[in-house]
Amino acid sequence: MKGGFTDLKRARSSRRAFTLIEILVVIAIIVLLMGITTQMMGGVQDSQGKAKARADMEVMATGLEAFNGQYGGYPRLNAAASEKFTAGELYRCLIGKIRLTVRNGNIVMEEQPTRTPFVDASKLTLGDPQNEYATDVDPEKSGVFFADPWREPYLYFYDTATLVGAESSWKAPGFILLSKGPDCKAANTLSMYNTGIIPDELDYNNTQINVDNIVQGREF
Secondary structure, eight states: HHHHHHHHHHHHHHHHHHHHHHHHHHHHHHHHHHHHHHHHHHHHHHHHHHHHHHHHHHHHHHHHHHHHHHSOOOOBBBBOHHHHHHHHHHHHHHSSEEEEEEEEEEEEEEESOOOSSOGGGGGGEEEEESOOTTOOOOOOTTTTBBTTTOOOBBBBEOOOBBTTTTOOOOOOOEEEEEEEETTOOOOTTTTTHHOOOOOOOOHHHHHHHGTTTTETTOOO
């Protein structure tokens, strides 16, 4: 009788231990599935972000063409000098606060007394230069810029020569717009931002951090 009781007690102990192992296995599987799901969601969010960035840059490009049509030139700005400052000046150009004119043979960007917006700023995300996490940004705040889905400024590159008819290293017929993509990193390659010459995809992607970048006019 005593032996039977002991055997029963051991069997119950074994069942309890086995149940604990089962729980640990289930937890491990759940953690694994959560990791896979998180990666999949991240990939979906990145794809959605890239689609949004391309759409934003199309809106900005249309506005820049309208700016060019009205003033006879694109904004004389280049993010290679200062990303956020240039993005802020580009924002002011596209909402009509800055115009382009020629004075004494020099191309000048100056304050616009009457505003003629070239884009509907409410359709784009605004970034705060002092607070990258700000979501309700005052459109009149100094330094405000159009931000990509990763809260980085869209980068604009163009010939900054201001003397009419002067020789320049800028070879492109127009401007370049860039989003750094999900990793928020970009590297200058083949003097792209200084000359306006966009390298082919293979050359550009030789620098790993450029792989997820989005350049206006060409998909990566």
